[in-house]
Each structure stands twice: as structure tokens, then as C-alpha cells.
Amino acid sequence: MAEKITFEQGMQELETLVRTLESGQLPLEDSFKAYERAVVLKDSLNALLDDSDKRIRVLTETGDEPLDPIEEE
Amino acid sequence: MWQPTREPLSVTELNDYTRRLLAGDPLLRSLEVTGEITGYKFHVPSKHHYFSLKDEKSRVACVMYRQNALTGLDFKPADGMRVTVQCSASLYDRDGKFQLYVSSMKEAGQGDIFIRFEKLKRQLLAEGLFDPARKREIPTMPRIIGVATSRTGKAIRDIVHVARRRNPGIGILLAHCAVQGEGAAEEIVRAIQRLNANGEADVILVGRGGGSIEEMWPFNEEIVARAIAASRIPVISCVGHETDVTIADFAADLRAPTPSAAAELAVPELAGLKQELNGMLTRMASALMSGQRVRRLQLEKLVASPVLARPAQAMIEPRREQLKRLEERMLPAMPAIVQRQRHRLDELSASLRALNPASVLDRGYAIVRQGDGIAARIGDVDAAKPIRVCFNDGEITADVTEIKQRNE
Numbered sequence: 001m002a003e004k005i006t007f008e009q010g011m012q013e014l015e016t017l018v019r020t021l022e023s024g025q026l027p028l029e030d031s032f033k034a035y036e037r038a039v040v041l042k043d044s045l046n047a048l049l050d051d052s053d054k055r056i057r058v059l060t061e062t063g064d065e066p067l068d069p070i071e072e073e
Numbered sequence: 074m075w076q077p078t079r080e081p082l083s084v085t086e087l088n089d090y091t092r093r094l095l096a097g098d099p100l101l102r103s104l105e106v107t108g109e110i111t112g113y114k115f116h117v118p119s120k121h122h123y124f125s126l127k128d129e130k131s132r133v134a135c136v137m138y139r140q141n142a143l144t145g146l147d148f149k150p151a152d153g154m155r156v157t158v159q160c161s162a163s164l165y166d167r168d169g170k171f172q173l174y175v176s177s178m179k180e181a182g183q184g185d186i187f188i189r190f191e192k193l194k195r196q197l198l199a200e201g202l203f204d205p206a207r208k209r210e211i212p213t214m215p216r217i218i219g220v221a222t223s224r225t226g227k228a229i230r231d232i233v234h235v236a237r238r239r240n241p242g243i244g245i246l247l248a249h250c251a252v253q254g255e256g257a258a259e260e261i262v263r264a265i266q267r268l269n270a271n272g273e274a275d276v277i278l279v280g281r282g283g284g285s286i287e288e289m290w291p292f293n294e295e296i297v298a299r300a301i302a303a304s305r306i307p308v309i310s311c312v313g314h315e316t317d318v319t320i321a322d323f324a325a326d327l328r329a330p331t332p333s334a335a336a337e338l339a340v341p342e343l344a345g346l347k348q349e350l351n352g353m354l355t356r357m358a359s360a361l362m363s364g365q366r367v368r369r370l371q372l373e374k375l376v377a378s379p380v381l382a383r384p385a386q387a388m389i390e391p392r393r394e395q396l397k398r399l400e401e402r403m404l405p406a407m408p409a410i411v412q413r414q415r416h417r418l419d420e421l422s423a424s425l426r427a428l429n430p431a432s433v434l435d436r437g438y439a440i441v442r443q444g445d446g447i448a449a450r451i452g453d454v455d456a457a458k459p460i461r462v463c464f465n466d467g468e469i470t471a472d473v474t475e476i477k478q479r480n481e
Binding site: 006007008014015017018026028031032034035038039042045048049051052054056057058059060061064 | 214240242243245248249350356357358360361363364
């Protein structure tokens with residue numbers, strides 16, 4: 001399940017989890033918990049990456065309009 | 074209807090005539106001109122210098138050839154510099170272009186533009202507008218990037234191209250503004266404000282492609298620097314080329330050398346991020362596996378340990394081993410011991426044999442007896458009585474006829 005976090009926060013937490021697990025200091029039980037958390041984080045971060053706008057718009061004083069295809073190339 | 078009054082000139086004839094006319098003028102043949110350098114270009118293959126000199130009202134094209142620059146130029150010319158040149162003025166036939174042929178050039182103090190730039194920079198610096206503490210952090214994963222530039226310029230094309238290549242899903246919100254000429258600074262300010270009011274963009278790119286120092290000038294205006302500093306959304310500046318530095322660059326949260334570079338800084342590569350994400354999970358999984366493997370190995374080692382697996386044998390086996398090792402060491406030692414004893418025995422027997430008196434008699438010795446005793450020396454013998462000479466196999470009784478004692 002994806003949750004509301006910023007990409008920076010998520011990456012940081014994931015990095016910390018990986019380091020802790022790699023250090024080999026965690027007991028078995030906690031290792032599995034850490035891994036489960038990492039999988040959840042990964043899904044959230046992937047969702048953030050895939051959440052795109054895709055549009056190219058021109059912002060005018062009154063609103064926005066698409067950029068001419070010619071100008072976009 | 075107009076009728077030509079004489080044979081019309083060809084273009085070449087006209088340019089040739091004008092050039093000769095100018096060449097005949099004593100002033101234009103050798104003069105000094107002071108002005109500000111603009112549009113400076115160093116043509117690398119030929120090593121010639123091309124630029125214009127200008128003042129408030131006018132400009133004139135200049136060229137300084139390589140051979141003149143060797144002796145007549147001892148600094149690196151740049152736009153905005155105030156210089157005095159020694160030159161001749163003539164017409165470049167091919168293009169019909171009036172220009173100065175520069176033989177030497179020296180600095181004539183800094184140009185107005187440069188002085189204004191330095192003054193504003195010092196003022197805003199003192200005000201704390203460029204403080205590192207003011208800089209906002211550039212988001213690593215923007216969803217929409219705002220761009221304040223001209224909708225027809227090269228900058229927006231470069232930005233769209235690079236941003237889309239790195240992340241095809243990125244949204245781009247362009248706030249159009251003039252980026253050169255009269256009123257451009259005000260338009261840039263409004264574009265930045267418009268993007269902030271809209272609030273959708275995660276980061277704003279402000280800039281334009283390369284150009285002369287005059288063309289970039291709006292980005293050196295105080296109102297633009299202030300608008301950038303006041304922006305709630307983080308700003309990346311990208312004005313001109315690598316070497317162009319503007320006041321806007323100091324005010325921005327991050328300076329990119331070009332619009333393309335700004336897009337690279339603002340938009341992370343989606344593929345790279347996904348790879349990084351997957352890499353973390355792989356590292357995690359392998360850390361987990363290796364953690365588990367270590368634990369399993371430890372368990373297996375414990376379970377397989379002899380004390381646990383076959384306790385009785387575990388106790389007996391080492392002792393049996395010990396015994397066997399002792400045996401093994403003893404066996405080779407036995408013959409040696411016997412051999413040594415036998416040798417000793419042989420030696421003793423030989424000694425015994427040597428000590429048996431009978432064996433001495435065998436070698437030709439005899440024993441002299443008189444009465445009951447053995448006569449071992451002359452003094453033991455009584456010449457008046459017979460002696461007995463005993464051999465191994467019998468004895469002879471003899472009278473003593475003469476005694477001769479050796480004097481020792």
C-alpha cells in the first residue's frame with residue numbers, strides 16, 4: 001500500500017533500513033520487519049515516480065494553455 | 074518613368090570605389106578610437122579577433138588580425154571592456170561593410186556596464202540577498218518544473234528536450250516573458266510571480282540562451298534579482314553560456330551554466346532513480362539472505378557437532394585415537410631396543426672371553442708356579458727348588474740353572 005511521504009524522506013528511510021540490515025546487527029525477527037517496511041517504502045516511492053503530469057503548458061495571466069507543438073518541436 | 078543617365082555600376086565597382094575613397098583620406102588611414110567592446114568573438118582556426126566598439130549612440134565593426142594581436146594585444150578582450158584601439162578604417166569589399174582594422178588595443182578603464190554590474194552586486198551582497206542561508210533546497214523529484222523564459226527562444230526547446238529525455242512524465246509549465254530588450258526585466262519578474270501564484274511547479278528555471286552582454290542585461294537588473302530571492306518556489310538560474318555570470322545567478326538558489334544544464338539539475342533521470350530503488354531492495358534482500366544464511370550455518374554447525382550427534386562415541390573416540398597413536402609410536406621403537414641390547418651382549422661376551430686365562434695360554438703364554446704359588450716375577454723364585462711351567466694342556470717340572478735379574 002502506498003503512503004503519503006516525500007520522495008526525499010522515503011529514500012532516506014530506505015537507505016537507513018538497507019544500512020542497518022547490511023550491518024548484520026539486527027536480530028532475525030527485526031530483519032524481516034525491516035525488509036517488509038522496505039518493500040512498502042519501495043512501492044510508495046515507485047508510485048511517486050510514476051505520478052506524472054506529462055503536459056507542457058503555457059502559463060498566462062488568465063490561466064494556462066498548451067504550448068504550440070511547433071514550439072515544442 | 075526614370076531612365077538611367079549612364080551605364081550603371083556593378084556592386085564590385087561601387088565597393089571598390091568607396092574603399093579607394095576611404096583609403097585616400099589621411100585621418101582614416103591611421104586613427105585612435107575609444108569605445109566599449111561588444112559581441113567579441115575569437116575565431117579559433119584563424120586566431121583573428123572580431124568585435125564591435127560602441128558608445129551610447131553608435132557602433133562600428135572591428136577586426137584584429139592574428140599577426141597584429143601578436144604584438145598589439147596583451148590582455149584578453151571581453152564584452153563590456155572599455156578600450157582604445159589604434160587602427161585604420163576601410164570598407165570590406167565583399168560585404169560592403171565599413172570596419173576598423175585594429176593594429177593595437179589597450180584598456181581604457183572599465184566600461185559603464187561593468188561598473189554598474191559590480192555596484193549592484195556589491196549592494197545586494199551587503200544586503201544579504203545572496204546569503205547561502207537564504208538558499209532553498211532544490212527538490213530531488215519534481216513533478217512539474219516551471220520555466221520563466223521566452224516561448225520562442227532556444228532555451229525552452231533545450232529545457233523541454235532534456236527534461237523529457239530524463240523523465241518522459243515530467244510536467245512543464247512555461248511562464249512566457251521577453252528575455253531581452255526594453256521591458257524584459259519587468260516581464261521576467263511577472264513570470265516568476267505568476268509561477269508562484271499558480272503554485273503547481275516544484276522548481277522554477279529562469280534564463281535564456283547565449284547572447285551579447287546587452288541581450289543578457291535584464292538578468293542583471295535589480296528587480297529580477299529581488300523577484301528571484303522572493304520566490305517561494307526554489308529557483309535555478311540559467312543565463313547564456315558557461316562563462317556568462319549575471320546578478321540573477323547570485324540571487325538564485327542554484328546556478329546552472331546553461332538552460333540544458335538547468336534541466337539536467339532539475340529533473341532526475343527516471344530510469345536511474347528506478348534502478349537505484351531496485352538496487353536498494355536487492356541489497357536489502359541479499360543482506361537478509363546472508364544474515365539468515367549465517368544464522369543457519371551456525372545452527373547446522375551446532376547440530377552437527379559430535380557431542381550432540383553421537384555423545385558416547387564422542388567421548389570414547391578421542392581416547393581410542395590416543396591409544397592408537399601411542400602404539401604406532403612404540404612399534405618402530407621395539408626392534409631398535411632389541412638390537413641395541415644384543416649388541417651390548419656381544420660386547421660383554423667378547424670381554425669375558427678375553428678375561429678367561431685359558432684363552433691367554435692358547436696364544437703362547439705359560440704360567441710359572443713354585444710350590445703352591447704363581448711366580449709372577451724373579452723375586453718370587455727360589456733357585457734351589459724346582460719350578461713347574463704350566464701350559465693349557467699339561468705342565469713341565471724344571472730345575473733353575475741360572476737367575477739373571479734385569480736392573481730396572
